[in-house]
Amino acid sequence: MVIIHHVEQLKFRHGLANYYMHPIIRHCSEFGVQLFFVLSGFLITYLLISEKKATGRINLIAFYLRRILRIWPVYFVVVFAAVFVFPHLEFLNIPGWEVHPEVFLERFQLFVVQFFVPNYNLAAGIAVPHATHTWSVGIEEQFYILWPVLFLVFRKSVRVIFYVLVLYLLVKIYLFNFIDPSLAWSTGVQFCIKLHIDCLVVGSIFSTMIHGNLQRAIQITTDVRVVVFAFFGVVWMLYFDFQLYGLISVVKALAAGVLIFNLAINDRFKALLEFKWLNTLGKWSYGLYMYHIAVIAWLCNLSSPGWLPAWMILPITILLSVIISGLSYNFLEIPFLKLKNRFFQVSTQNQGVSVSSL
Numbered sequence: 001m002v003i004i005h006h007v008e009q010l011k012f013r014h015g016l017a018n019y020y021m022h023p024i025i026r027h028c029s030e031f032g033v034q035l036f037f038v039l040s041g042f043l044i045t046y047l048l049i050s051e052k053k054a055t056g057r058i059n060l061i062a063f064y065l066r067r068i069l070r071i072w073p074v075y076f077v078v079v080f081a082a083v084f085v086f087p088h089l090e091f092l093n094i095p096g097w098e099v100h101p102e103v104f105l106e107r108f109q110l111f112v113v114q115f116f117v118p119n120y121n122l123a124a125g126i127a128v129p130h131a132t133h134t135w136s137v138g139i140e141e142q143f144y145i146l147w148p149v150l151f152l153v154f155r156k157s158v159r160v161i162f163y164v165l166v167l168y169l170l171v172k173i174y175l176f177n178f179i180d181p182s183l184a185w186s187t188g189v190q191f192c193i194k195l196h197i198d199c200l201v202v203g204s205i206f207s208t209m210i211h212g213n214l215q216r217a218i219q220i221t222t223d224v225r226v227v228v229f230a231f232f233g234v235v236w237m238l239y240f241d242f243q244l245y246g247l248i249s250v251v252k253a254l255a256a257g258v259l260i261f262n263l264a265i266n267d268r269f270k271a272l273l274e275f276k277w278l279n280t281l282g283k284w285s286y287g288l289y290m291y292h293i294a295v296i297a298w299l300c301n302l303s304s305p306g307w308l309p310a311w312m313i314l315p316i317t318i319l320l321s322v323i324i325s326g327l328s329y330n331f332l333e334i335p336f337l338k339l340k341n342r343f344f345q346v347s348t349q350n351q352g353v354s355v356s357s358l
Contacts, residue, residue: 003292003321005029006133007314010293013095014300016310027238031252033136037196038256040140041203042264045161048151049211058148067144069340071286073332075137076115078290082131083111092297097129116141123191130293135194137290143200158208165201169250172198176246193246202253206261221258222266230258280326287325287333295320 008025011018019025052058084107086092114121114128118138121128154160175189183189209217220226234255237248244251262269273279281288295317302308308316 001028001032001035002133002289003296003317004314005032006293007296007317010094010296010300011303011310011313013097014304015095016300016303016313018310023240024238030249031234031238031256034196034199034249034252035256035260036136037139037199038203038206038253039260040143041200042207042257042260043203044144044147045204045207046210048148049208052151053211058152060148060152063148064144066340067141069336070333071137071141073336074287074290074328075134077332079111079115079118079128079131079134081294082128083107083114086130086294091301092130092294093301094129094297097127097132119194120187120191123194124187130297133293134290136196139194139196139200143197147200147204158212161201161204161208165198165205165250168195168197168201169247172246196249198250199253199256202250202257203260206257209261210265218265221261222268224268226258227262227266227269230255234259281322284322284325284329287328288321291324291328292317292321295324 005025005028008018008020008022012020048058048063051063087098110121110126110128114131114134116138118128118131119135119142122132122135150160150164171192175184175193179189206221208214209221234252237252237255263273264270273282296313299308299313299316303310303313
């Protein structure tokens with residue numbers, strides 16, 4: 001969904017025929033990001049609670065090292081290339097998006113900010129071509145830093161999750177409905193709105209349902225009628241444009257959570273994820289997300305002078321991104337994943353939740 005949005009966005013910037021302004025294109029991208037955050041909250045909370053139950057504690061150092069080894073290798077390559085290499089390659093040019101600092105020290109500062117808090121650059125309107133999309137990975141990193149600490153400080157994880165969700169929703173309602181309009185697009189406001197804490201926490205709630213053995217809640221969530229309602233609710237929300245006082249993202253997150261929860265534990269739907277090619281794509285999905293912008297930029301530059309029909313950009317983007325992601329996984333990521341496996345691993349197979357790609 002995100003790739004489709006970015007294809008149409010870059011076609012728009014290159015002046016090619018596109019559907020960028022169609023509401024479904026924009027909403028698909030938003031929901032793709034929300035789905036990503038719900039899934040992240042679900043899996044990471046599951047791992048943290050599993051570790052705490054298995055060992056009586058959470059090993060923060062091992063947890064952080066596992067996250068670094070999984071995320072940073074590809075992340076470093078993409079951000080480094082976007083700041084120092086791609087701006088000098090005309091065939092990857094994106095009209096209207098340029099890396100402005102020419103002095104090395106200023107560009108290095110941009111690299112550091114983009115590496116650790118890319119969502120700040122997004123909120124401040126600082127474009128980093130080929131790496132702007134890493135804002136979502138930055139939020140995930142920040143979540144990984146703070147979330148296990150909260151689990152250590154507070155004994156009852158469910159209460160922590162509830163308090164964080166309510167607090168963030170109250171802040172979001174205020175920012176959407178009561179803040180001075182002149183401040184609505186300020187860096188601080190945009191930074192808070194785009195944190196997507198509600199989606200991460202909703203994913204965590206569904207995870208605690210499994211560990212808490214909340215049979216009644218599980219029974220309701222896995223009811224076929226609820227799943228069908230969630231699915232068609234998502235389809236409906238992708239078409240219509242409304243904000244619901246700033247709460248529409250949490251509504252979408254709940255629908256996404258229902259679908260993810262059923263794919264994880266409901267025998268009726270688990271079989272959908274048992275295809276080998278889907279498991280492979282799941283392992284490659286991180287690279288697929290990280291590399292696809294550069295691929296689209298190259299294809300759009302081929303299409304602008306008429307060398308490539310615009311309609312072919314999407315299928316070729318998907319094909320090339322999958323190939324690059326597969327190569328990246330096998331030659332760049334696997335060596336670091338082997339190091340990652342030296343640290344404490346939480347077994348989740350007995351409860352039907354696969355986290356092998358984490």
